[in-house]
Amino acid sequence: MLTLDEALNLCTAAREAANELKAPPMSFAVMDVGGHLLAFARMDGAPWVSAEVALGKAWTSAAYGVPSAAQKEKMSPMPNFATALIMMTHGRFTPQTGAVPIYRGDALLGALGASGGTGEQDQDMCTRAVSATGYSISSQPR
Secondary structure, three states: OOOHHHHHHHHHHHHHHHHHOOOOOOEEEEEEOOOOEEEEEEOOOOOOHHHHHHHHHHHHHHHHOOOHHHHHHHHOOOHHHHHHHHHHOOOOOOOOOOEEEEEEOOEEEEEEEEEOOOHHHHHHHHHHHHHHOOOEOOOOOO
């Protein structure tokens, strides 16, 4: 499981990556493996809607244990199914690029999602933060 301190460190690392790369202001959300919010940060100037989008992306990545971009690709030919999933999850399912899972070894701990830049920028900040804090975005065999 991720602790509060670990989740806050992930948000800090994501913000530092965004500042270092001069990315636009973003929001970051860390979800546990059950899709519960552990930590959230919104950079000064980040669009207000980026908060909800970051939460949804993180929830989606935590639910499937893969980057949220994988769900975007999977749902592309099935828009009716994607809409059904969005409705069934009360809007939490967000099949868009911008979140990555957080693994320690082969254990899925949750996910980090971002919003405020392009989907690729969002995902890049998350990937950098996960790596900088000693985690992985995929399971590692023992």
